[in-house]
Amino acid sequence: MSMLVQIGSLTKRYVTTTALSDVTLELPEGHIMGLLGPNGSGKTTLMKILAGLVSPTSGSVLVDGVAPGVETKAVVSFLPDVNHLDRWMSVGEAGDFYADFYTDFDRKRFEELLDIMRLTVGQKIGSLSKGMVEKARLSLVFSRRARLYVLDEPFGGLDPLARSQVLDALVANFRTDCSMMVSTQMIAEVERFFDDVVFLDSGRVILSGEAEELRTRRGASIEGIYREAYGHVETRKV
Amino acid sequence: MWKLVRYELRGRRLLYTIGLIIMGALTLYQATRFIGMRENPAQSAPVSMGVPLTMAFFWVLFYVAMTVINIVTYTQDLYGDTGYLVFGLPLRGTAILGSRILLLVVDTLMTLLGGMTSVIVLACLAPGLAQQIRPWVGRFLLTGDY
């Protein structure tokens, strides 16, 4: 099994803070990885580095054997946690934009996803509700046949129905020649999709491993392990 | 890079339209002040260097506004949350910078052409104005006096 993402001793320092400190992780091809941790733990910074939007201070980052740059951007489909689309654009125009710049954009899949999400090409991004914008952005990101999907809080702002739609799309989209890295706060609902999990705290990796193996070893759910790891008392009913 | 320029321009459609409408309105307003000049000199507003200077001033303002927007947008994109779309594209950083420089060129051309157009429109709507202004412009260019 080849490693799609290889990160070694990655550190990212800003003037006043250190966002990431000595992070090492590997994401095999065909796997879905959950990137977990509280706000400010470095998840977004890590994802931005993989997306080629931020450069590391030190350490190595390889996406499909290549350091992040123009080449990797063509194979990495990134979903930021904030709306990245211009409000004056319509859904269809956003699709055209993606199609224009990304050779791996699949128009047919885009139309299918829009159908599932109940969106139309004519709607302007600025006129959509928060949840609908999320669904539009997800549709764009998933319509690319990328090697690596990096999703930063893809479920934020979605009602339960939309969440299941997205999860269904995630499973339907699954291919063995690509990988996904997903950060989320809704661990309980999503943990069954993770092959691997990485827990971040203040820029450091405090725990990582295969989800099923952690469940066996700890006799707990990933959410339970999370609560334990970050100092919360386990409150789930037995 | 050219693809990006095309998109940037399309995104600025509204900005350009508003800007040019304002400039057009200003030009016409200026024209109305001098429109009856030939027939009834007493009716028109006083002619001085103020006329071309006002026009020039507003065109420069237009140019500055567009350039400031250009630079601020680029800086915000670079350091803030708004650049995800553009900076996530498989384009070299130089290509993205290049597209913004091209926008600057477009703004320059637009300002120059717009300025010339407004002068021509003014001249057509207020015939005689050009003759009245010429001595003032001549004096300004030679002595800097207005």
Next chain:
Amino acid sequence: MQFDDRAPIYTQIMDLIKRRIAVGELKVGQQLPSVRDFAQQVVVNPNTVQKAYLELEREGYVGTQRGMGTFVSGDRGTVDLLRQGLARDIMERYVAGMRLLGYGPEEIAAMAAEAARKETK
């Protein structure tokens, strides 16, 4: 589909499939849904389904033919054995629970017989 996230999901998928075989929902020789289809039905990571299928194959309940799919192996006899095995698991849990409540063997058997009679009515 609901799963207990505190235990490995692939074992729960295996149990689900074993139950279906024992009950006859999946007949011997019948093809299992493809990994992808099953993952979409149950809404779970396809890799987990794949792992479950592989383990079931290792335990002998299913067999995979390259390019054709995964099929239920065995015969009437093995299915009966499976059924009995699952029944024993349920009974052990039942008995353990009843003993915790303080019931003795005779009472446990009697209550079970009565409950079963009521059920079939």
